[in-house]
Amino acid sequence: MDDLKRQAAARALEAVRDGMRLGLGTGSTAKHFVELLGERVRAGLDVIGVPTSEVTRADAERCGIRLTTLDAIDRLDLTVDGADEIDPALNVIKGGGGALLREKIVATASDRMIVIADESKWVDVLGRFPLPVEVVPFGLAATQRAMAKAFAESGVSGQMVVRKGKDGHVFVTDGGHWIVDAHLGRIADAARLAGLLSVIPGVVEHGLFIGVASTAVLAGAQGIRVVERR
Ligand SMILES: O=C[C@H](O)[C@H](O)[C@H](O)COP(=O)(O)O
Numbered sequence: 001m002d003d004l005k006r007q008a009a010a011r012a013l014e015a016v017r018d019g020m021r022l023g024l025g026t027g028s029t030a031k032h033f034v035e036l037l038g039e040r041v042r043a044g045l046d047v048i049g050v051p052t053s054e055v056t057r058a059d060a061e062r063c064g065i066r067l068t069t070l071d072a073i074d075r076l077d078l079t080v081d082g083a084d085e086i087d088p089a090l091n092v093i094k095g096g097g098g099a100l101l102r103e104k105i106v107a108t109a110s111d112r113m114i115v116i117a118d119e120s121k122w123v124d125v126l127g128r129f130p131l132p133v134e135v136v137p138f139g140l141a142a143t144q145r146a147m148a149k150a151f152a153e154s155g156v157s158g159q160m161v162v163r164k165g166k167d168g169h170v171f172v173t174d175g176g177h178w179i180v181d182a183h184l185g186r187i188a189d190a191a192r193l194a195g196l197l198s199v200i201p202g203v204v205e206h207g208l209f210i211g212v213a214s215t216a217v218l219a220g221a222q223g224i225r226v227v228e229r230r
Contacts, residue, residue, distance in 0.1 A: 002032075006032040075109060084096040093132075100207045150200065214228065
């Protein structure tokens with residue numbers, strides 16, 4: 001599996017050109033991209049990156065990749081990031097690693113987003129992977145009630161679980177928020193659910209990336225498949 005992730009990362013690297021401003025994703029697949037990019041940088045490639053998490057910042061620095069912020073530059077040419085699920089319209093669930101907020105800010109500030117994954121992330125319908133929703137701790141119960149209403153209005157339902165870290169404590173994002181993982185099973189109308197979640201005051205951001213990814217690079221046992229958004 002790890003080899004497939006690296007293969008997808010290597011294919012996405014082919015889209016990188018000298019002088020590009022890059023969004024650097026988070027997660028085990030994106031980490032391969034950062035490492036491979038670092039090799040190219042050490043061989044003379046001139047790029048600058050914006051990391052989507054503190055973990056990626058540390059990885060990129062270790063790999064010698066020059067970093068900047070979205071305050072210092074206005075647009076990015078390309079973001080390369082992993083995904084938890086990808087559907088045929090290239091709508092995506094992200095946030096399994098808790099980085100969805102910065103990932104969405106960076107991806108939407110990019111002219112193009114390539115998602116890289118092994119084939120197991122490709123699904124007909126999003127939702128088997130629990131949908132991560134980043135929330136403020138204040139008023140959590142009220143936010144969850146509003147989320148349940150949004151689920152009902154978009155025709156889904158399921159258990160909501162406040163994410164815990166490996167240490168058993170509540171997982172806290174880089175932004176200081178919590179994550180509620182919603183076990184919905186099948187999200188028939190992801191765009192509608194995304195819209196309903198976005199207007200809930202206690203929801204900071206959700207892991208549905210609708211119309212954001214332009215290309216998916218999927219690595220499987222039969223080779224690499226590149227899917228462009230129609
Ligand atoms: O918050 C984490 C990100 O959205 C990741 O890109 C996503 O969870 C996929 O991670 P991985 O490549 O480790 O499966």
